Amino acid sequence: MVLDQIVSIVISTGNFYAIWLILTLSLNYEYGYNGILNFGKVLFFGVGAFAAGYVVANLANFVAGVAVDMCSAQAVQLRLETARASPVFAIGGFLLAIAAGSILAGIVGLLLTSSTMRIKEGFILGIVLLAAGETSRIVVRNYEPIACGYHGLVGIPNPFLFVGDAQTSTYYLSILIWAVAAINFIIMFKVSRSPYGRMLKAIRENELAAESFGKNINKVRRQVLFIGSMMSGMAGVLYAYYIGFVAADDFTSLKTFDIWVAMMLGGVGNHVGAASGAFLVTVIDRATRTLRGWLATLNIPIEMLYVRWIIVGVLMLIVLMYRPNGLIPEGPIRTPAYRIFGTANLRWSRWRKS
Amino acid sequence: MEISAVELVSSLVRTLQSGSLYALMALGLTLTLAILKIPNIAHAEYVTIGAYVSFTLINYAGLQLWQVIAPSFLVGGAVAVASYYAVFKPLKKRGASMFILMVASFALALIFRHIIYTIAGIGNWGLGVKPKIVTNAVFRVFGVYISDILLMALPTSIIAMAALYIFIMKTRTGKQMRAVAEDPDLAVASGINPEKIALITLIISGGIASVAGSFWVIFTHAHPDVGLEALLRMIAASALGGFYSYPGTVAGAIIVSFSENTVMDALNRSFGLSLALKPLIPMAIIILVLVTHPTGLSGITWRRKRTLIARGV
Numbered sequence: 277m278v279l280d281q282i283v284s285i286v287i288s289t290g291n292f293y294a295i296w297l298i299l300t301l302s303l304n305y306e307y308g309y310n311g312i313l314n315f316g317k318v319l320f321f322g323v324g325a326f327a328a329g330y331v332v333a334n335l336a337n338f339v340a341g342v343a344v345d346m347c348s349a350q351a352v353q354l355r356l357e358t359a360r361a362s363p364v365f366a367i368g369g370f371l372l373a374i375a376a377g378s379i380l381a382g383i384v385g386l387l388l389t390s391s392t393m394r395i396k397e398g399f400i401l402g403i404v405l406l407a408a409g410e411t412s413r414i415v416v417r418n419y420e421p422i423a424c425g426y427h428g429l430v431g432i433p434n435p436f437l438f439v440g441d442a443q444t445s446t447y448y449l450s451i452l453i454w455a456v457a458a459i460n461f462i463i464m465f466k467v468s469r470s471p472y473g474r475m476l477k478a479i480r481e482n483e484l485a486a487e488s489f490g491k492n493i494n495k496v497r498r499q500v501l502f503i504g505s506m507m508s509g510m511a512g513v514l515y516a517y518y519i520g521f522v523a524a525d526d527f528t529s530l531k532t533f534d535i536w537v538a539m540m541l542g543g544v545g546n547h548v549g550a551a552s553g554a555f556l557v558t559v560i561d562r563a564t565r566t567l568r569g570w571l572a573t574l575n576i577p578i579e580m581l582y583v584r585w586i587i588v589g590v591l592m593l594i595v596l597m598y599r600p601n602g603l604i605p606e607g608p609i610r611t612p613a614y615r616i617f618g619t620a621n622l623r624w625s626r627w628r629k630s
Numbered sequence: 631m632e633i634s635a636v637e638l639v640s641s642l643v644r645t646l647q648s649g650s651l652y653a654l655m656a657l658g659l660t661l662t663l664a665i666l667k668i669p670n671i672a673h674a675e676y677v678t679i680g681a682y683v684s685f686t687l688i689n690y691a692g693l694q695l696w697q698v699i700a701p702s703f704l705v706g707g708a709v710a711v712a713s714y715y716a717v718f719k720p721l722k723k724r725g726a727s728m729f730i731l732m733v734a735s736f737a738l739a740l741i742f743r744h745i746i747y748t749i750a751g752i753g754n755w756g757l758g759v760k761p762k763i764v765t766n767a768v769f770r771v772f773g774v775y776i777s778d779i780l781l782m783a784l785p786t787s788i789i790a791m792a793a794l795y796i797f798i799m800k801t802r803t804g805k806q807m808r809a810v811a812e813d814p815d816l817a818v819a820s821g822i823n824p825e826k827i828a829l830i831t832l833i834i835s836g837g838i839a840s841v842a843g844s845f846w847v848i849f850t851h852a853h854p855d856v857g858l859e860a861l862l863r864m865i866a867a868s869a870l871g872g873f874y875s876y877p878g879t880v881a882g883a884i885i886v887s888f889s890e891n892t893v894m895d896a897l898n899r900s901f902g903l904s905l906a907l908k909p910l911i912p913m914a915i916i917i918l919v920l921v922t923h924p925t926g927l928s929g930i931t932w933r934r935k936r937t938l939i940a941r942g943v
Contacts, residue, residue: 397924399669586745
C-alpha cells in the first residue's frame with residue numbers, strides 16, 4: 277500500500293520533471309545560449325497542448341466515422357473506446373499530435389517572436405510576449421472550438437491504453453516521456469558543445485563582433501526560436517497526454533515564471549545546471565502538493581498552493597541577488613584548443629606572477 | 631442593433647469612471663519607469679493592497695469611503711518603499727539590466743499576491759466579497775444614472791493628477807525628479823540626492839496606485855487578483871503614452887477605457903462579439919503599439935502631422 281503510493285509519487289514527479297526539463301532546456305537554449313528574452317514561453321507550451329487535444333479529438337471522430345461534438349461526454353467515451361480498441365489510432369494519434377504540436381508551436385514562435393525581435397529594449401519585448409501569452413489564453417478560454425472553452429477538453433487517451441491495465445499503460449507512457457526528454461537533453465548537450473553552440477554564445481556576447489565574422493544573426497535567431505518553440509510545443513503535447521486534459525486556465529504566465537526560475541536557479545547557459553534547476557522546481561511543486569493533502573487532513577487552513585508561489589518568488593529573488601549565474605555557473609567550453617592554449621595561458625600567467 | 635443615445639452616454643460615463651482610475655494606476659508605473667528605470671510589475675499589487683485596505687476598513691471598521699483614502703495612500707507608499715529597499719536597490723547596485731529588474735518585480739508581485747491569498751484563505755474572508763457600500767444614483771439625466779461613487783472618484787483622481795502635474799512641473803523637487811529621469815549621472819553631479827528622489831517617487835507612485843485600488847474595489851470586488859486584472863490595462867495605458875510621458879499616460883488610460891467600454895459595446899451589438907473577450911483589448915493595444923510604433927503617442931510629432939495635413943498629404 278505504502279509502496280504503491282511511493283511508486284506513484286516517484287512516477288508523477290519523474291514525469292513532471294521530464295516535461296519541465298524539456299521546457300527549461302528550450303528556454304536555456306534561447307536565453308542562456310542566444311540571449312533571446314522569451315517571456316512568453318507558456319504560449320508555445322500551450323499551443324502544443326491545445327494542438328494535441330484538437331488532433332486527438334478530431335482524429336477519433338474521423339476514425340469512428342461519426343461527427344459528435346468533441347466536448348460532449350459521448351465524445352470522451354468514444355475517444356477512450358477507440359484508443360482501447362485500436363493501437364493504430366492510439367499510437368498514430370500520439371505521433372500525429374507530437375508532429376502537429378511541435379511544428380505548430382515552432383511556426384507560431386517563429387512568426388510572433390521574429391516580428392517582435394526588432395524591439396531592442398529587453399523589458400518591452402518581455403511585456404509584449406507576456407501580453408501575447410495571456411491573450412492566447414483568453415482566446416482559447418472564450419472560443420469553444422479550440423479546446424472546449426472554459427471547461428477544457430477532457431479525456432485525451434493514453435496512447436498505451438490498449439495494453440489493458442491503466443497502471444501498466446501509465447508506466448509505458450512514463451517511459452515514453454522520459455525517452456523524449458532524454459533525446460532532447462542529449463541533442464541539446466551535443467549542440468551546446470558544437471561549433472554551432474559556440475556561435476550562439478558569440479552572438480549572445482557581442483552581436484557586432486559576431487556579425488563581423490560573417491554570421492547572419494537574424495537567421496540564427498530565427499533558427500533558435502523555431503527549435504526552442506518546437507521543444508516547448510513537444511513538452512505541451514506530452515503534458516496534455518500525461519494529465520489527460522487541457523484547460524486554458526492551466527496556461528497562465530505563472531508557468532512562464534516557473535520555467536524562468538528553473539533556468540535562473542540552475543545555471544544560465546549551462547544545460548546540466550538547467551536540468552538541476554528544473555529538478556528543484558519540480559520537487560518544490562510536488563512536495564507542496566503532497567504537503568497540501570496532509571495539511572487538509574490536519575485541518576490547518578494554510579493553502580500550500582499559494583505558499584508554493586511565495587517560496588518560488590523568494591527563491592528567484594535570492595538567486596537574482598546572490599547567485600546571478602545560478603547554482604552551477606557556466607564554465608569555459610572545453611574544446612581541444614582550450615585544452616592546449618587555455619591551460620598553457622594559465623600556467624604562463626602564474627609563472628609571471630611569482 | 632443600433633445603440634441608443636442613452637446607452638452611448640452611459641457607456642461614456644463608464645469610460646470616464648474607469649479611465650480616471652486607470653490613469654491613476656498607470657501614472658505610478660510611468661513615474662517609476664521614467665525616473666528610476668524600473669519596469670515595476672509589482673505595481674499591480676499596490677492596487678490590490680489599496681483595495682484590501684479599503685475593503686477591511688469599510689467592512690470591519692465601518693469607515694466611509696472618503697476616510698480610507700489617506701490610510702490606503704500611506705500603506706501603498708510604505709509597501710512601495712519597502713520593495714525598493716528590499717529588492718530593487720540591491721539589484722541596481724549589482725548592475726542588473728532592466729529586464730532582470732522586470733523579472734525581479736514579477737517575483738515580488740507573486741510574493742505579494744500570494745501572501746494576500748494566504749491571509750485571505752486562512753480566515754476565509756475577502757475572496758470575491760463586495761465592500762459594504764451602497765451606491766446611490768444621485769442624478770438621472772435623460773435616463774443616464776450618475777452615482778455618488780463616481781462623483782467622488784472622478785474629482786479625486788482629477789485633483790490627484792493635476793496636483794501631480796503641478797508638483798512635477800513647478801516645484802523644486804519635481805524639477806529634480808525630471809533631472810534624474812533625464813540623466814541620472816548629471817543629476818548626481820549637480821548635487822541632487824538620488825535616494826531622496828527615489829523615495830518620493832515611490833511614495834507617490836505606490837500611494838496613488840493604492841488610492842486608485844481603494845476606489846476600484848467598489849466597482850468590482852475584493853479579490854487578490856484585482857491588481858492582476860488591472861495590470862495589463864495600465865501597461866497598455868503606459869505603452870500608449872510611450873512609457874515615459876505623463877500626459878500621454880493619461881490619454882492612453884482614457885483610450886484603453888474607451889475601447890473597453892464604448893467600442894466593446896458597439897462591437898458586441900453589431901458583430902455579436904462576446905463580452906468575455908474584454909481583456910483582449912488592452913493586450914491587443916499593447917502588442918500593436920509596441921510592435922508597430924514603440925514610442926506611442928509621445929512619439930508622434932504633431933506639428934509635422936499638421937503641416938502634412940495642411941498640405942493635403
